Amino acid sequence: MPVGDHTPGFLFGVDREPGDRPAFDPELRAGLAIVGGMFPPTITPDLIGFMRVSYAGPPLEALIEGRPIRCEDRVFRGYRGHELVASVFRHEGATGLRPGVLFVHSGGMMFGDRFSGLDRMLDFVDGLGVVLVSIEYRLAPEHPDPFPREDVYAALEWVASDAEKLGIRLDRLLIAGASAGGGLAAGAALAARDRGGPRLCGQLLDYPMLDDRGVTRSTHQFDGIGVWDRVSNVTGWTAVLGEARGGPEVSPYAAPARATELRDLPPAFLDVGSAEIFRDEAVAYADALWNAGGDAELHVWPGGFHGFDIFAPHTALSRGMIATRKAWLSRILAD
Protein backbone atom coordinates (compact mmCIF):
# COMPACT_ATOMS: atom_id res chain seq x y z
CA MET A 1 0.00 0.00 0.00
CA PRO A 2 1.92 3.03 -1.18
CA VAL A 3 1.38 6.55 0.05
CA GLY A 4 -0.88 8.74 -2.07
CA ASP A 5 -3.84 8.20 -4.36
CA HIS A 6 -5.85 6.20 -1.85
CA THR A 7 -9.48 6.13 -1.10
CA PRO A 8 -10.43 5.14 2.41
CA GLY A 9 -12.53 2.07 2.90
CA PHE A 10 -13.23 -0.68 5.33
CA LEU A 11 -10.78 -3.50 5.16
CA PHE A 12 -12.29 -5.54 7.96
CA GLY A 13 -15.60 -7.23 8.37
CA VAL A 14 -16.70 -10.53 6.94
CA ASP A 15 -17.77 -9.79 3.43
CA ARG A 16 -17.80 -11.18 -0.01
CA GLU A 17 -15.31 -11.24 -2.81
CA PRO A 18 -15.68 -8.06 -4.85
CA GLY A 19 -18.08 -8.71 -7.66
CA ASP A 20 -15.78 -7.67 -10.47
CA ARG A 21 -13.46 -10.64 -10.45
CA PRO A 22 -13.97 -14.39 -10.08
CA ALA A 23 -13.48 -15.58 -6.50
CA PHE A 24 -10.73 -18.06 -5.73
CA ASP A 25 -11.78 -21.65 -5.16
CA PRO A 26 -12.11 -22.18 -1.36
CA GLU A 27 -9.43 -24.88 -1.17
CA LEU A 28 -7.10 -22.66 -3.16
CA ARG A 29 -7.82 -19.66 -0.92
CA ALA A 30 -6.72 -21.80 1.99
CA GLY A 31 -3.62 -22.78 0.06
CA LEU A 32 -2.80 -19.14 -0.63
CA ALA A 33 -2.74 -18.42 3.10
CA ILE A 34 0.12 -20.90 3.29
CA VAL A 35 2.11 -20.40 0.09
CA GLY A 36 1.75 -16.64 -0.29
CA GLY A 37 5.13 -16.22 1.34
CA MET A 38 6.91 -18.30 -1.27
CA PHE A 39 5.39 -16.42 -4.12
CA PRO A 40 4.28 -12.87 -3.26
CA PRO A 41 1.41 -11.68 -5.50
CA THR A 42 3.31 -8.63 -6.69
CA ILE A 43 6.82 -9.25 -7.98
CA THR A 44 8.84 -6.12 -8.57
CA PRO A 45 12.40 -6.04 -9.95
CA ASP A 46 13.83 -5.85 -6.43
CA LEU A 47 12.28 -9.27 -5.67
CA ILE A 48 13.94 -11.15 -8.54
CA GLY A 49 16.80 -12.21 -6.23
CA PHE A 50 14.37 -13.50 -3.60
CA MET A 51 12.34 -15.37 -6.22
CA ARG A 52 15.46 -17.09 -7.56
CA VAL A 53 15.89 -18.61 -4.10
CA SER A 54 12.21 -19.12 -3.33
CA TYR A 55 11.25 -20.65 -6.68
CA ALA A 56 14.34 -22.81 -7.18
CA GLY A 57 13.36 -26.35 -8.09
CA PRO A 58 13.57 -29.10 -5.46
CA PRO A 59 16.70 -31.28 -5.36
CA LEU A 60 16.74 -34.01 -8.01
CA GLU A 61 16.72 -36.76 -5.37
CA ALA A 62 13.49 -35.41 -3.86
CA LEU A 63 11.90 -35.30 -7.32
CA ILE A 64 12.57 -38.87 -8.36
CA GLU A 65 12.59 -40.53 -4.92
CA GLY A 66 10.33 -43.57 -4.98
CA ARG A 67 9.74 -43.31 -8.73
CA PRO A 68 11.07 -45.89 -11.22
CA ILE A 69 12.92 -43.13 -13.06
CA ARG A 70 16.54 -42.64 -14.09
CA CYS A 71 17.98 -39.21 -14.81
CA GLU A 72 21.07 -38.14 -16.68
CA ASP A 73 22.33 -34.69 -17.53
CA ARG A 74 23.32 -33.69 -21.06
CA VAL A 75 24.92 -30.55 -22.41
CA PHE A 76 23.49 -28.91 -25.52
CA ARG A 77 24.36 -25.78 -27.44
CA GLY A 78 21.93 -22.93 -26.95
CA TYR A 79 21.69 -19.65 -28.81
CA ARG A 80 25.08 -18.65 -30.30
CA GLY A 81 26.59 -21.95 -29.21
CA HIS A 82 26.44 -21.32 -25.47
CA GLU A 83 26.53 -24.55 -23.45
CA LEU A 84 23.39 -25.32 -21.44
CA VAL A 85 22.31 -28.28 -19.32
CA ALA A 86 19.33 -30.55 -19.89
CA SER A 87 18.13 -33.34 -17.62
CA VAL A 88 16.82 -36.43 -19.40
CA PHE A 89 14.38 -38.64 -17.48
CA ARG A 90 13.56 -42.19 -18.57
CA HIS A 91 11.50 -44.97 -17.07
CA GLU A 92 13.79 -47.68 -15.66
CA GLY A 93 11.97 -50.31 -17.67
CA ALA A 94 11.83 -48.38 -20.96
CA THR A 95 13.38 -50.08 -23.97
CA GLY A 96 13.86 -48.84 -27.51
CA LEU A 97 12.60 -45.51 -28.76
CA ARG A 98 9.89 -43.80 -26.70
CA PRO A 99 7.71 -40.72 -27.16
CA GLY A 100 9.56 -37.58 -26.11
CA VAL A 101 8.55 -34.42 -24.26
CA LEU A 102 10.70 -31.30 -24.28
CA PHE A 103 9.78 -29.31 -21.17
CA VAL A 104 10.31 -25.57 -20.68
CA HIS A 105 10.09 -24.52 -17.02
CA SER A 106 8.10 -21.68 -15.44
CA GLY A 107 9.30 -18.61 -13.56
CA GLY A 108 8.34 -15.46 -15.45
CA MET A 109 11.45 -15.82 -17.67
CA MET A 110 13.41 -14.43 -14.70
CA PHE A 111 13.67 -17.33 -12.26
CA GLY A 112 13.07 -21.06 -11.88
CA ASP A 113 15.21 -23.89 -13.23
CA ARG A 114 14.81 -27.20 -15.03
CA PHE A 115 13.46 -28.85 -11.84
CA SER A 116 10.79 -26.21 -11.07
CA GLY A 117 7.28 -27.62 -11.27
CA LEU A 118 8.61 -30.90 -12.64
CA ASP A 119 6.56 -33.25 -10.43
CA ARG A 120 3.61 -33.34 -12.81
CA MET A 121 5.80 -33.87 -15.88
CA LEU A 122 7.52 -36.80 -14.18
CA ASP A 123 4.10 -38.44 -13.86
CA PHE A 124 4.24 -38.85 -17.65
CA VAL A 125 7.56 -40.68 -17.39
CA ASP A 126 6.07 -42.93 -14.68
CA GLY A 127 2.70 -43.46 -16.28
CA LEU A 128 3.26 -43.25 -20.03
CA GLY A 129 6.93 -44.10 -20.34
CA VAL A 130 7.82 -40.90 -22.17
CA VAL A 131 11.37 -39.61 -22.28
CA LEU A 132 11.29 -36.20 -20.59
CA VAL A 133 13.93 -33.61 -21.48
CA SER A 134 13.86 -30.62 -19.13
CA ILE A 135 16.14 -27.80 -20.18
CA GLU A 136 17.83 -24.75 -18.77
CA TYR A 137 17.50 -21.57 -20.80
CA ARG A 138 19.10 -18.24 -20.05
CA LEU A 139 17.01 -15.88 -17.96
CA ALA A 140 16.13 -12.21 -18.17
CA PRO A 141 16.97 -9.48 -17.30
CA GLU A 142 20.61 -10.58 -17.66
CA HIS A 143 19.67 -12.34 -20.89
CA PRO A 144 16.78 -10.53 -22.55
CA ASP A 145 15.01 -11.47 -25.77
CA PRO A 146 16.01 -13.30 -27.92
CA PHE A 147 18.10 -15.39 -25.48
CA PRO A 148 15.31 -17.28 -23.66
CA ARG A 149 13.33 -18.17 -26.80
CA GLU A 150 16.34 -18.93 -28.97
CA ASP A 151 17.83 -21.15 -26.26
CA VAL A 152 14.54 -23.05 -26.23
CA TYR A 153 14.49 -23.29 -30.01
CA ALA A 154 18.09 -24.53 -30.04
CA ALA A 155 17.06 -27.18 -27.49
CA LEU A 156 14.26 -28.31 -29.79
CA GLU A 157 16.67 -28.66 -32.73
CA TRP A 158 19.11 -30.55 -30.50
CA VAL A 159 16.50 -33.00 -29.19
CA ALA A 160 15.29 -33.67 -32.75
CA SER A 161 18.75 -34.18 -34.19
CA ASP A 162 19.86 -36.36 -31.26
CA ALA A 163 16.49 -38.10 -30.94
CA GLU A 164 17.87 -41.59 -31.44
CA LYS A 165 20.70 -41.09 -28.96
CA LEU A 166 18.15 -39.77 -26.45
CA GLY A 167 15.89 -42.77 -27.08
CA ILE A 168 13.10 -40.64 -28.53
CA ARG A 169 10.77 -41.44 -31.44
CA LEU A 170 11.05 -38.44 -33.73
CA ASP A 171 7.44 -38.87 -34.92
CA ARG A 172 6.19 -38.47 -31.34
CA LEU A 173 7.99 -35.41 -30.10
CA LEU A 174 5.95 -32.90 -28.11
CA ILE A 175 6.85 -29.55 -26.57
CA ALA A 176 5.47 -28.57 -23.19
CA GLY A 177 5.81 -25.58 -20.94
CA ALA A 178 4.20 -23.88 -17.97
CA SER A 179 3.60 -20.15 -17.55
CA ALA A 180 6.65 -18.39 -19.05
CA GLY A 181 7.69 -21.82 -20.33
CA GLY A 182 4.26 -22.21 -21.94
CA GLY A 183 4.77 -18.98 -23.87
CA LEU A 184 8.25 -20.07 -24.90
CA ALA A 185 6.92 -23.49 -25.99
CA ALA A 186 4.20 -21.87 -28.10
CA GLY A 187 6.83 -19.56 -29.60
CA ALA A 188 9.10 -22.49 -30.42
CA ALA A 189 6.20 -24.28 -32.14
CA LEU A 190 5.65 -21.17 -34.31
CA ALA A 191 9.36 -20.92 -35.07
CA ALA A 192 9.63 -24.63 -35.93
CA ARG A 193 6.82 -24.23 -38.47
CA ASP A 194 8.30 -21.07 -40.03
CA ARG A 195 11.90 -22.29 -40.12
CA GLY A 196 11.15 -25.77 -41.40
CA GLY A 197 12.27 -27.18 -38.05
CA PRO A 198 11.29 -30.39 -36.25
CA ARG A 199 7.71 -31.56 -36.70
CA LEU A 200 5.99 -31.58 -33.33
CA CYS A 201 3.06 -33.86 -32.51
CA GLY A 202 1.66 -31.50 -29.90
CA GLN A 203 2.13 -28.40 -27.76
CA LEU A 204 1.13 -28.54 -24.10
CA LEU A 205 0.66 -24.98 -22.86
CA ASP A 206 -0.10 -24.75 -19.15
CA TYR A 207 -1.40 -21.27 -18.20
CA PRO A 208 0.95 -19.79 -20.79
CA MET A 209 2.44 -16.28 -20.71
CA LEU A 210 1.64 -15.22 -24.25
CA ASP A 211 1.03 -11.49 -24.38
CA ASP A 212 3.37 -8.65 -23.44
CA ARG A 213 0.76 -5.94 -24.03
CA GLY A 214 -1.11 -6.31 -20.73
CA VAL A 215 -4.40 -5.05 -22.12
CA THR A 216 -6.82 -7.87 -21.35
CA ARG A 217 -9.56 -7.57 -18.75
CA SER A 218 -8.17 -10.47 -16.73
CA THR A 219 -4.77 -8.77 -16.54
CA HIS A 220 -6.44 -5.95 -14.61
CA GLN A 221 -8.65 -8.08 -12.39
CA PHE A 222 -5.89 -9.47 -10.20
CA ASP A 223 -3.76 -6.69 -8.80
CA GLY A 224 -1.93 -7.37 -5.56
CA ILE A 225 -3.76 -10.66 -5.06
CA GLY A 226 -3.20 -14.30 -5.95
CA VAL A 227 -0.10 -15.50 -7.75
CA TRP A 228 1.55 -13.45 -10.52
CA ASP A 229 -0.44 -10.22 -10.76
CA ARG A 230 -0.40 -7.47 -13.37
CA VAL A 231 2.68 -5.79 -11.90
CA SER A 232 4.58 -9.10 -11.81
CA ASN A 233 3.75 -9.51 -15.48
CA VAL A 234 5.05 -6.02 -16.27
CA THR A 235 8.23 -6.92 -14.35
CA GLY A 236 8.65 -10.13 -16.37
CA TRP A 237 7.97 -8.71 -19.80
CA THR A 238 10.11 -5.63 -19.13
CA ALA A 239 12.98 -7.90 -18.09
CA VAL A 240 12.63 -9.80 -21.38
CA LEU A 241 11.74 -7.05 -23.83
CA GLY A 242 12.92 -3.82 -22.20
CA GLU A 243 11.56 -0.74 -23.93
CA ALA A 244 10.09 -2.80 -26.75
CA ARG A 245 7.42 -4.21 -24.39
CA GLY A 246 3.95 -3.40 -25.66
CA GLY A 247 5.33 -1.71 -28.79
CA PRO A 248 5.08 -2.68 -32.45
CA GLU A 249 8.43 -4.52 -32.73
CA VAL A 250 7.83 -7.56 -30.52
CA SER A 251 8.37 -10.94 -32.21
CA PRO A 252 5.53 -13.47 -32.10
CA TYR A 253 8.15 -16.06 -31.09
CA ALA A 254 8.64 -14.04 -27.87
CA ALA A 255 4.96 -13.18 -27.36
CA PRO A 256 2.86 -15.70 -29.35
CA ALA A 257 -0.32 -13.64 -28.80
CA ARG A 258 1.20 -11.39 -31.47
CA ALA A 259 1.12 -14.14 -34.11
CA THR A 260 -1.26 -13.42 -36.95
CA GLU A 261 -0.64 -16.67 -38.87
CA LEU A 262 -1.70 -19.69 -36.83
CA ARG A 263 -2.17 -22.33 -39.51
CA ASP A 264 -0.22 -25.60 -39.63
CA LEU A 265 0.59 -25.78 -35.95
CA PRO A 266 0.64 -28.99 -33.90
CA PRO A 267 -2.43 -29.85 -31.77
CA ALA A 268 -2.50 -27.63 -28.71
CA PHE A 269 -3.68 -28.17 -25.14
CA LEU A 270 -4.23 -25.07 -23.02
CA ASP A 271 -5.29 -24.93 -19.40
CA VAL A 272 -5.66 -21.87 -17.21
CA GLY A 273 -7.49 -20.66 -14.09
CA SER A 274 -10.48 -18.32 -14.29
CA ALA A 275 -8.97 -16.26 -11.47
CA GLU A 276 -5.64 -15.37 -13.02
CA ILE A 277 -4.35 -12.69 -15.34
CA PHE A 278 -3.52 -15.16 -18.16
CA ARG A 279 -7.14 -16.33 -18.51
CA ASP A 280 -8.06 -14.06 -21.40
CA GLU A 281 -4.87 -14.57 -23.40
CA ALA A 282 -5.11 -18.36 -23.10
CA VAL A 283 -8.74 -18.30 -24.24
CA ALA A 284 -7.86 -15.92 -27.09
CA TYR A 285 -4.98 -18.12 -28.26
CA ALA A 286 -7.16 -21.24 -28.34
CA ASP A 287 -9.80 -19.27 -30.20
CA ALA A 288 -7.25 -18.02 -32.71
CA LEU A 289 -6.04 -21.59 -33.30
CA TRP A 290 -9.60 -22.77 -33.95
CA ASN A 291 -10.24 -19.85 -36.28
CA ALA A 292 -7.15 -20.85 -38.25
CA GLY A 293 -8.57 -24.37 -38.62
CA GLY A 294 -6.30 -25.79 -35.93
CA ASP A 295 -6.71 -28.40 -33.24
CA ALA A 296 -6.87 -27.05 -29.70
CA GLU A 297 -8.28 -28.20 -26.39
CA LEU A 298 -8.95 -25.52 -23.78
CA HIS A 299 -9.81 -25.92 -20.10
CA VAL A 300 -10.59 -22.95 -17.85
CA TRP A 301 -10.62 -24.07 -14.21
CA PRO A 302 -13.06 -22.06 -12.10
CA GLY A 303 -11.52 -20.09 -9.25
CA GLY A 304 -8.00 -21.23 -10.13
CA PHE A 305 -5.10 -18.86 -9.50
CA HIS A 306 -1.93 -18.95 -11.57
CA GLY A 307 -0.05 -22.24 -11.27
CA PHE A 308 -2.46 -23.58 -8.68
CA ASP A 309 -1.62 -27.20 -9.51
CA ILE A 310 2.02 -26.52 -8.60
CA PHE A 311 1.25 -24.73 -5.33
CA ALA A 312 -1.72 -26.79 -4.13
CA PRO A 313 -1.65 -30.14 -5.96
CA HIS A 314 -3.70 -31.85 -3.23
CA THR A 315 -6.89 -29.87 -3.96
CA ALA A 316 -9.87 -31.19 -5.90
CA LEU A 317 -9.42 -28.55 -8.63
CA SER A 318 -5.73 -29.42 -9.06
CA ARG A 319 -6.41 -33.13 -9.25
CA GLY A 320 -8.99 -32.45 -11.94
CA MET A 321 -6.57 -30.31 -13.91
CA ILE A 322 -3.77 -32.85 -13.61
CA ALA A 323 -5.98 -35.77 -14.69
CA THR A 324 -7.44 -33.82 -17.63
CA ARG A 325 -4.02 -32.81 -18.88
CA LYS A 326 -2.79 -36.39 -18.61
CA ALA A 327 -5.78 -37.65 -20.57
CA TRP A 328 -4.90 -35.36 -23.49
CA LEU A 329 -1.25 -36.27 -23.36
CA SER A 330 -2.15 -39.97 -23.35
CA ARG A 331 -4.25 -39.54 -26.48
CA ILE A 332 -1.33 -37.92 -28.28
CA LEU A 333 1.64 -39.87 -26.95
CA ALA A 334 0.65 -43.20 -25.42
CA ASP A 335 1.53 -46.43 -27.24
Next chain:
Amino acid sequence: MQELLARIHALDPNASHTLRVIACFDELVRGGVNTQGLLGAAASLSGCVAGYARESPSHTLRVAPSGEMLPDGGCVPPHAVHADGLSVWLEREGGAHANDAMIVERLALALAIRLGRRAPDPLRRLAALLDPNTSTEQRRLVAARLGLASHLKYRVVSLPMFATWTHHPKMVEDVVPTRFGPMHVGVVGQEVEHIQARPCGIGAAMGGGRPPPVVRHRPRQPAPVPPPEHPHRGRR
Protein backbone atom coordinates in the same frame (compact mmCIF):
# COMPACT_ATOMS: atom_id res chain seq x y z
CA MET B 1 5.37 -33.40 -2.62
CA GLN B 2 7.38 -31.85 0.15
CA GLU B 3 5.83 -30.83 3.42
CA LEU B 4 4.45 -27.37 2.71
CA LEU B 5 5.23 -25.89 6.09
CA ALA B 6 8.77 -27.23 5.97
CA ARG B 7 9.30 -25.44 2.66
CA ILE B 8 7.93 -22.18 4.03
CA HIS B 9 10.08 -22.49 7.12
CA ALA B 10 13.22 -23.01 5.08
CA LEU B 11 12.51 -19.73 3.29
CA ASP B 12 11.42 -17.66 6.25
CA PRO B 13 12.23 -19.10 9.68
CA ASN B 14 10.46 -16.14 11.34
CA ALA B 15 7.16 -16.73 9.57
CA SER B 16 4.17 -17.25 11.81
CA HIS B 17 3.18 -20.84 10.98
CA THR B 18 0.48 -21.00 13.64
CA LEU B 19 -1.42 -18.14 12.08
CA ARG B 20 -0.98 -19.59 8.60
CA VAL B 21 -2.49 -22.89 9.73
CA ILE B 22 -5.41 -21.07 11.38
CA ALA B 23 -5.97 -18.93 8.28
CA CYS B 24 -5.86 -22.03 6.08
CA PHE B 25 -8.59 -23.85 8.02
CA ASP B 26 -10.66 -20.64 8.43
CA GLU B 27 -10.81 -20.39 4.65
CA LEU B 28 -11.69 -24.07 4.22
CA VAL B 29 -14.56 -23.77 6.68
CA ARG B 30 -15.82 -20.49 5.20
CA GLY B 31 -15.69 -22.04 1.75
CA GLY B 32 -17.70 -25.12 2.75
CA VAL B 33 -14.95 -27.54 1.73
CA ASN B 34 -15.77 -31.23 2.19
CA THR B 35 -14.08 -33.72 4.49
CA GLN B 36 -11.71 -35.02 1.81
CA GLY B 37 -10.58 -31.44 1.17
CA LEU B 38 -10.10 -30.76 4.89
CA LEU B 39 -8.06 -33.92 5.38
CA GLY B 40 -6.13 -33.23 2.17
CA ALA B 41 -5.12 -29.78 3.43
CA ALA B 42 -3.92 -31.24 6.74
CA ALA B 43 -2.01 -33.97 4.91
CA SER B 44 -0.44 -31.50 2.50
CA LEU B 45 0.58 -29.13 5.30
CA SER B 46 2.11 -31.86 7.41
CA GLY B 47 3.45 -34.13 4.67
CA CYS B 48 1.81 -37.24 6.12
CA VAL B 49 -1.52 -39.07 5.87
CA ALA B 50 -4.42 -37.40 7.71
CA GLY B 51 -7.43 -39.40 8.88
CA TYR B 52 -10.64 -39.24 10.85
CA ALA B 53 -13.19 -41.74 12.12
CA ARG B 54 -16.68 -41.34 13.51
CA GLU B 55 -19.34 -43.62 14.92
CA SER B 56 -23.04 -43.49 14.11
CA PRO B 57 -22.95 -43.56 11.20
CA SER B 58 -19.62 -45.31 11.17
CA HIS B 59 -17.15 -43.85 8.71
CA THR B 60 -13.39 -43.59 8.35
CA LEU B 61 -11.51 -41.51 5.79
CA ARG B 62 -7.77 -41.33 5.20
CA VAL B 63 -6.22 -38.88 2.74
CA ALA B 64 -2.65 -38.74 1.43
CA PRO B 65 -0.59 -35.54 1.05
CA SER B 66 -1.43 -35.78 -2.67
CA GLY B 67 -5.11 -35.28 -1.79
CA GLU B 68 -6.05 -38.82 -2.80
CA MET B 69 -8.26 -41.02 -0.66
CA LEU B 70 -6.59 -44.08 0.84
CA PRO B 71 -8.12 -47.40 1.95
CA ASP B 72 -9.40 -47.58 5.51
CA GLY B 73 -6.46 -48.59 7.72
CA GLY B 74 -8.78 -50.63 9.92
CA CYS B 75 -8.15 -48.98 13.28
CA VAL B 76 -7.86 -45.59 14.93
CA PRO B 77 -4.25 -44.88 15.92
CA PRO B 78 -3.66 -44.52 19.69
CA HIS B 79 -2.45 -40.93 19.37
CA ALA B 80 -5.70 -39.74 17.71
CA VAL B 81 -7.42 -36.69 19.18
CA HIS B 82 -11.05 -37.22 20.23
CA ALA B 83 -13.64 -34.43 20.21
CA ASP B 84 -17.26 -33.96 19.17
CA GLY B 85 -17.61 -37.70 18.63
CA LEU B 86 -14.78 -37.71 16.10
CA SER B 87 -11.30 -39.18 16.17
CA VAL B 88 -8.74 -37.20 14.17
CA TRP B 89 -5.09 -37.99 13.51
CA LEU B 90 -1.93 -37.54 11.46
CA GLU B 91 -0.01 -40.71 10.55
CA ARG B 92 3.44 -39.35 11.35
CA GLU B 93 6.34 -41.79 11.41
CA GLY B 94 8.64 -40.89 14.30
CA GLY B 95 8.21 -37.91 16.59
CA ALA B 96 5.58 -35.21 16.07
CA HIS B 97 6.63 -32.09 14.17
CA ALA B 98 6.26 -28.61 15.64
CA ASN B 99 2.94 -27.81 13.94
CA ASP B 100 1.28 -31.24 14.14
CA ALA B 101 -0.78 -30.46 17.26
CA MET B 102 -2.05 -27.20 15.79
CA ILE B 103 -2.93 -28.87 12.47
CA VAL B 104 -4.88 -31.65 14.20
CA GLU B 105 -6.69 -29.16 16.45
CA ARG B 106 -7.85 -26.99 13.53
CA LEU B 107 -8.67 -30.06 11.41
CA ALA B 108 -10.81 -31.52 14.20
CA LEU B 109 -12.69 -28.24 14.58
CA ALA B 110 -13.25 -27.92 10.83
CA LEU B 111 -14.48 -31.54 10.52
CA ALA B 112 -16.91 -31.08 13.41
CA ILE B 113 -18.37 -28.00 11.72
CA ARG B 114 -18.55 -29.72 8.33
CA LEU B 115 -20.34 -32.72 9.83
CA GLY B 116 -22.84 -30.52 11.71
CA ARG B 117 -21.57 -31.51 15.13
CA ARG B 118 -20.66 -27.99 16.05
CA ALA B 119 -21.98 -24.57 15.07
CA PRO B 120 -19.86 -22.68 12.56
CA ASP B 121 -17.23 -20.64 14.34
CA PRO B 122 -18.71 -17.24 15.14
CA LEU B 123 -16.35 -14.35 14.54
CA ARG B 124 -13.37 -14.78 16.75
CA ARG B 125 -12.72 -11.93 19.16
CA LEU B 126 -10.36 -9.82 17.08
CA ALA B 127 -12.55 -10.11 14.00
CA ALA B 128 -15.56 -9.08 16.10
CA LEU B 129 -13.61 -6.14 17.54
CA LEU B 130 -12.84 -4.82 14.07
CA ASP B 131 -16.09 -5.67 12.29
CA PRO B 132 -17.87 -2.42 11.37
CA ASN B 133 -21.19 -4.15 12.13
CA THR B 134 -20.29 -4.74 15.78
CA SER B 135 -22.17 -2.39 18.13
CA THR B 136 -20.23 -0.05 20.42
CA GLU B 137 -21.44 -1.91 23.48
CA GLN B 138 -20.37 -5.25 22.05
CA ARG B 139 -17.04 -3.81 20.94
CA ARG B 140 -16.31 -2.60 24.50
CA LEU B 141 -17.12 -6.07 25.80
CA VAL B 142 -14.88 -7.79 23.29
CA ALA B 143 -12.08 -5.30 23.95
CA ALA B 144 -12.24 -6.02 27.66
CA ARG B 145 -12.02 -9.76 27.02
CA LEU B 146 -8.95 -9.17 24.87
CA GLY B 147 -7.36 -7.28 27.77
CA LEU B 148 -7.63 -3.86 26.11
CA ALA B 149 -8.31 -0.96 28.52
CA SER B 150 -11.24 1.33 27.76
CA HIS B 151 -9.36 4.50 28.73
CA LEU B 152 -6.39 3.84 26.43
CA LYS B 153 -5.95 4.27 22.71
CA TYR B 154 -4.72 1.57 20.37
CA ARG B 155 -3.64 1.16 16.79
CA VAL B 156 -4.60 -1.65 14.45
CA VAL B 157 -1.79 -3.29 12.50
CA SER B 158 -2.54 -5.27 9.36
CA LEU B 159 -0.28 -7.39 7.20
CA PRO B 160 -0.76 -9.96 4.46
CA MET B 161 0.00 -13.56 5.41
CA PHE B 162 3.20 -13.40 3.39
CA ALA B 163 4.67 -10.39 5.26
CA THR B 164 8.19 -10.85 6.56
CA TRP B 165 9.10 -9.74 10.08
CA THR B 166 12.37 -8.30 11.29
CA HIS B 167 11.03 -8.19 14.84
CA HIS B 168 7.70 -9.65 15.96
CA PRO B 169 6.58 -7.92 19.19
CA LYS B 170 4.04 -9.38 21.57
CA MET B 171 0.53 -8.14 20.79
CA VAL B 172 -3.09 -9.19 20.54
CA GLU B 173 -3.15 -10.83 17.12
CA ASP B 174 -5.12 -13.21 14.92
CA VAL B 175 -6.03 -13.85 11.31
CA VAL B 176 -9.13 -12.01 10.17
CA PRO B 177 -11.08 -12.74 7.00
CA THR B 178 -11.32 -9.78 4.64
CA ARG B 179 -12.43 -9.32 1.09
CA PHE B 180 -8.76 -9.61 0.11
CA GLY B 181 -8.45 -12.98 1.81
CA PRO B 182 -7.18 -13.63 5.32
CA MET B 183 -5.11 -10.83 6.86
CA HIS B 184 -2.77 -10.99 9.82
CA VAL B 185 -4.07 -8.36 12.24
CA GLY B 186 -2.76 -7.08 15.56
CA VAL B 187 -3.61 -4.42 18.13
CA VAL B 188 -0.80 -2.35 19.68
CA GLY B 189 -0.64 0.60 22.07
CA GLN B 190 -0.89 4.08 20.60
CA GLU B 191 2.79 4.71 21.36
CA VAL B 192 3.76 2.09 18.77
CA GLU B 193 4.02 3.89 15.46
CA HIS B 194 6.10 1.47 13.47
CA ILE B 195 6.15 -2.30 13.05
CA GLN B 196 9.29 -4.01 11.82
CA ALA B 197 7.63 -6.05 9.12
CA ARG B 198 6.87 -5.55 5.46
CA PRO B 199 4.51 -5.03 3.88
CA CYS B 200 2.59 -3.68 6.88
CA GLY B 201 -0.03 -1.00 7.54
CA ILE B 202 -0.66 0.70 10.88
CA GLY B 203 -3.74 2.77 11.67
CA ALA B 204 -4.50 5.90 13.68
CA ALA B 205 -4.79 5.60 17.47
CA MET B 206 -8.39 5.01 18.54
CA GLY B 207 -10.16 3.93 21.70
CA GLY B 208 -13.24 4.05 23.88
CA GLY B 209 -15.36 1.66 21.85
CA ARG B 210 -15.24 3.88 18.78
CA PRO B 211 -15.69 2.18 15.42
CA PRO B 212 -12.62 0.49 14.04
CA PRO B 213 -10.12 2.78 12.40
CA VAL B 214 -10.54 3.20 8.73
CA VAL B 215 -7.78 1.26 7.08
CA ARG B 216 -6.66 2.60 3.79
CA HIS B 217 -6.38 0.45 0.74
CA ARG B 218 -5.96 1.04 -2.95
CA PRO B 219 -9.01 1.38 -5.12
CA ARG B 220 -9.33 -1.35 -7.69
CA GLN B 221 -8.43 -0.64 -11.27
CA PRO B 222 -11.54 0.66 -12.99
CA ALA B 223 -11.07 -0.43 -16.60
CA PRO B 224 -8.83 -2.48 -18.85
CA VAL B 225 -6.87 0.52 -20.06
CA PRO B 226 -3.10 0.41 -19.70
CA PRO B 227 -2.59 2.47 -16.54
CA PRO B 228 0.56 4.39 -15.63
CA GLU B 229 3.06 2.09 -14.07
CA HIS B 230 3.77 1.86 -10.38
CA PRO B 231 6.52 -0.72 -10.29
CA HIS B 232 6.57 -0.79 -6.48
CA ARG B 233 2.86 -0.95 -5.94
CA GLY B 234 1.65 -3.09 -3.17
CA ARG B 235 4.90 -2.92 -1.23
CA ARG B 236 6.72 -0.28 0.69
